[in-house]
Amino acid sequence: MSTNARNLALAAAGALALLTLPYWAKDLYWLHLATLIGAYWILIAGLNLVTGYAGQLSIGHVGLLAVGAYGFAILAGTHGLDPFLSLLLCGALGGIAGLLLGLPSLRLPGFYFAMATMAFALIVTELSLALGGLTGGGTGLSVPGFPSPMNSPWGYYWLVLAVAAGVTWLTWNVARFMWGRALIAIRDSEVAAASAGIGLFRLKLTVFVFSGITAGIGGGLFASLQSYITPDTFVFEIGLFFFVCIIIGGRGTILGPFIGTVILTALPEIVAPLAKLGAFFYGLMLLIVVLLIPEGVGRLVEVLIRRFRGEPHRSHEVKPDLPRLASVLARKEDAA
Amino acid sequence: MLAVIVSGLAIGAVYAAAALAYNVMFSTSKVLSVTTGHLFMLGSVFGAWFIGTLGWPIPLGLLGAIAVGAAFGWLTEIVAVRRVLARSDEHLWLLSTLALATMGQQAVGLWWGTEPRPFPRLIEQDFASGLADQKYWLPIGLVLVLALGLELFYRGTLWGKLFQATSEDAFAARARGIATDRVRSFSYLLAGALGGLAGFAAGQLTFAFFALGLQLTLFGFIALAVGGLGSNLGALVGGTALGLLSSVASYFFGGEFQHTIAVGLLMVVLLVKPEGLFGAKRVRPV
Numbered sequence: 001m002s003t004n005a006r007n008l009a010l011a012a013a014g015a016l017a018l019l020t021l022p023y024w025a026k027d028l029y030w031l032h033l034a035t036l037i038g039a040y041w042i043l044i045a046g047l048n049l050v051t052g053y054a055g056q057l058s059i060g061h062v063g064l065l066a067v068g069a070y071g072f073a074i075l076a077g078t079h080g081l082d083p084f085l086s087l088l089l090c091g092a093l094g095g096i097a098g099l100l101l102g103l104p105s106l107r108l109p110g111f112y113f114a115m116a117t118m119a120f121a122l123i124v125t126e127l128s129l130a131l132g133g134l135t136g137g138g139t140g141l142s143v144p145g146f147p148s149p150m151n152s153p154w155g156y157y158w159l160v161l162a163v164a165a166g167v168t169w170l171t172w173n174v175a176r177f178m179w180g181r182a183l184i185a186i187r188d189s190e191v192a193a194a195s196a197g198i199g200l201f202r203l204k205l206t207v208f209v210f211s212g213i214t215a216g217i218g219g220g221l222f223a224s225l226q227s228y229i230t231p232d233t234f235v236f237e238i239g240l241f242f243f244v245c246i247i248i249g250g251r252g253t254i255l256g257p258f259i260g261t262v263i264l265t266a267l268p269e270i271v272a273p274l275a276k277l278g279a280f281f282y283g284l285m286l287l288i289v290v291l292l293i294p295e296g297v298g299r300l301v302e303v304l305i306r307r308f309r310g311e312p313h314r315s316h317e318v319k320p321d322l323p324r325l326a327s328v329l330a331r332k333e334d335a336a
Numbered sequence: 337m338l339a340v341i342v343s344g345l346a347i348g349a350v351y352a353a354a355a356l357a358y359n360v361m362f363s364t365s366k367v368l369s370v371t372t373g374h375l376f377m378l379g380s381v382f383g384a385w386f387i388g389t390l391g392w393p394i395p396l397g398l399l400g401a402i403a404v405g406a407a408f409g410w411l412t413e414i415v416a417v418r419r420v421l422a423r424s425d426e427h428l429w430l431l432s433t434l435a436l437a438t439m440g441q442q443a444v445g446l447w448w449g450t451e452p453r454p455f456p457r458l459i460e461q462d463f464a465s466g467l468a469d470q471k472y473w474l475p476i477g478l479v480l481v482l483a484l485g486l487e488l489f490y491r492g493t494l495w496g497k498l499f500q501a502t503s504e505d506a507f508a509a510r511a512r513g514i515a516t517d518r519v520r521s522f523s524y525l526l527a528g529a530l531g532g533l534a535g536f537a538a539g540q541l542t543f544a545f546f547a548l549g550l551q552l553t554l555f556g557f558i559a560l561a562v563g564g565l566g567s568n569l570g571a572l573v574g575g576t577a578l579g580l581l582s583s584v585a586s587y588f589f590g591g592e593f594q595h596t597i598a599v600g601l602l603m604v605v606l607l608v609k610p611e612g613l614f615g616a617k618r619v620r621p622v
Contacts, residue, residue: 057430104603111368111430112606115557119599122554130592236550240438247431280446283438290431291419 018161022154031153032225037265038160039222044242044261045164045171045254046214049207051243052251053180055187056204057110060117062239063124064212067097068219069229070128073141076224083146087220094216095209102208106201121239128231140230143223160221167214172254174207183207184252237279244282248289250296260297339467340587341580346472346541348579349479350376353534354556355563355571356482357527361409363503363566364516364523365421370433371412373552374440375405375528377545379535380455381448384544388456401536402529409528412436413521437549445546455539471540478537479575482530483568499523503566554595558602564615573613577601 025031043065050056071093076086105116128135135141149155174180182203185193194200223229241264249260264282268275293300357372382404386397416432459470490496501509502519510516535542542548559578563570578598585597605612 055427057427059434104607108606110427111557112561114430114434115554116599116602118550119554119558119595119602122595123599126592126595130590237438240434277446278442280439280442283435283442287415287432287435287439290428290435291415294423294428 019158022157028153031157033266033269035153035157035160035225036222037262038157038164039218039225040242040245040265041164041218041258041261042160042167042221043211043215043218044245044257045167046211046218047242048246048254048257049171049174049180049183050204050211052246052249052253052257053175053183053187054204054207055251056106056208057114057243058117058208058211059114059243060119060121060236060239061211061215061242062234062236063101063117063121064094064097064215065219065222065238066121066124066128066231066234068094068216069143069223069234070135070141070219071216072220072223073143073229074134077141077144083144083224087217090220091213091217094219095213098209098212098215099205101212102205106204106208118236118239121234121236125231125234125236128234135231138231140228140233142228143226145224145227156225160225163217163221167217168254168258174210175254179203179207187251237282240279240286241282244286248285248297250298253296253298256296256298337587340583342467342472344580344583345576346475346538346579347583348559348576349475350534350538350542350552350575351555351559351578352572352575353475353479353482353530353538354552355560355575356479356486356568357531357534358556358560359566359568359571360486360523360527360530364499364506364520365413365417367417367421367429367433368557369412369417369524370430370437370553371408371416371440371549372527372531372556373554374437374549375409375531376535376538376542376552377441377444377547377549378408379405379532380539380542380548381444381544381546382532383536383539384453384455385448388453394458398533398536402532405530405532405535406525406528408440409524409526409531410521412528413524417520417524418517437553441546441549448544448546450546452543452545455542455544457540471538475534475538475541478534479572482534483572486568495522555598558598561602561612562605564612566616567612567614570612570614 021034022031025034043061047058047061050058068090071090072083072086075081075089076083081089101117101120105113105120108116129137131137145151146156146159150159175183182193182198185196185198186200186204190200226233245260245264246257247260248264249256249258264285268278268281274281289296354372354376357375358368361367361369361372379401383397383401386392386400387394392400412433416436417429420428420432457470458474461470463469488496490500498509498514498519501512501514502516506516509519535548555578556575559574560571561574562577563572563574578601581601582594582598586594589597
């Protein structure tokens with residue numbers, strides 16, 4: 001019970017720190033960074049169910065982010081719809097795009113699926129350049145903000161935080177009940193999962209559409225935060241970044257990818273030379289994690305904590321209990 | 337219209353060469369490496385650097401480009417494939433080759449610059465020679481030679497037969513005393529050399545461009561999936577079809593819909609004939 005209470009206290013402290021961030025953040029830049037992390041996290045939380053839980057390697061989620069972002073820019077900007085309504089419509093738009101992408105591609109085996117999602121990201125960039133009348137082509141679109149309480153950096157941060165908390169809660173609910181178990185079963189063995197009565201394609205498609213919805217909402221918030229978007233904003237490397245966040249954090253958890261997102265977004269901003277390296281750094285991180293700790297950094301931390309606390313390494317070695325054997329033998333001899 | 341067809345055939349030859357490189361690596365390791373396209377990118381970038389910047393003679397530049405491609409192919413095997421296959425998790429090789437490909441691409445981008453740069457002329461020829469220009473027939477001729485050479489290698493030499501044995505059944509090959517690990521290393525080396533050579537030959541068509549790798553990884557894969565995984569004839573047919581289709585389509589609709597059309601082709605083929613035109617039927621994994 002004590003670990004449970006401590007976890008609860010930790011979670012409460014973390015939530016309080018996030019909620020009061022605008023009061024203790026050093027300057028507006030940090031607040032902007034935190035909001036960006038929040039917008040990314042809304043997408044990554046959904047992608048985590050697809051990649052971390054169901055094991056489908058979607059490297060092109062940036063395409064869905066772009067769909068949401070352009071949807072928001074066009075609906076709220078060009079057509080002047082209410083931003084909140086536009087945000088909901090962005091979610092629907094992302095869901096539809098996810099459905100259209102998932103219907104053919106989720107039937108394909110691993111590498112084929114990854115290539116199909118990568119191609120989708122490239123297609124979205126291509127179309128956003130080609131359909132200049134709608135998207136502004138290479139010059140891009142300016143994106144409107146939200147109305148009064150949310151038009152300040154603080155207000156916008158709280159809005160993003162609220163949405164992110166909601167999405168996290170949803171994915172947590174999916175992950176810890178039957179659905180999450182079924183997703184993990186698909187990741188570990190599709191054949192075994194199917195034989196246990198899990199409708200593979202339907203479940204994968206449902207989760208993928210959900211991730212499309214969160215990507216669409218995340219994209220809308222992201223666009224409004226950036227206030228100006230061009231096709232160059234949504235390069236393929238960002239999709240890779242989302243993917244690396246999840247793999248580094250560890251598959252099959254929610255906290256791991258969240259920490260991965262925070263660290264990978266903040267690190268290039270803090271350590272300037274890393275920003276120049278850009279995607280090279282993400283590639284290097286991915287390679288190191290895959291080769292050395294395929295279970296993710298979260299697992300590494302777990303192992304380190306255990307070693308630090310000095311918990312004994314549980315050994316499976318069977319040692320002969322010689323004195324007891326001798327006593328049994330002696331008793332047998334007595335009986336005889 | 338003839339110009340459209342010739343340029344389609346030329347770019348299709350590059351896609352076909354990428355599909356061949358995929359096949360060489362896939363046959364021995366059952367791994368589809370994301371670094372495949374990057375071998376070609378290295379061939380063209382380093383070819384342009386050796387000849388254009390350093391002023392090496394052309395044969396030396398060609399050898400250099402092949403060596404760089406082969407080295408990267410070998411590096412792929414050592415870093416991203418060998419350890420991962422030893423642990424035998426089916427998804428991890430995708431991640432490790434993707435990571436290596438990203439690193440290679442970004443390193444070249446940082447060093448070489450992100451703008452496409454022209455590739456030097458290989459043979460003395462007038463720039464106004466139109467359709468007979470070397471940038472078209474060099475890749476077309478090379479891919480035919482490569483496919484023929486691979487076929488002769490597989491059928492005619494002992495090493496080729498070791499390749500085939502490993503590809504059929506790696507465990508049985510091992511039991512017969514074939515060092516399958518060494519065969520796999522060699523296949524990556526071979527695919528790297530092939531990629532370096534083809535990237536060098538196609539350099540005038542594609543330019544020395546750092547993002548060429550990802551593009552060819554995708555399009556070479558589509559050519560391979562259309563033609564059928566594991567079939568070299570399929571690679572040639574799939575590459576040619578894809579090249580012709582995208583060049584004819586850009587002639588009619590403009591160049592903005594290249595990816596959309598290529599992926600459309602892939603989806604249609606996968607829906608109608610999931611194993612590709614010349615591929616072996618996949619067995620249900622139970």
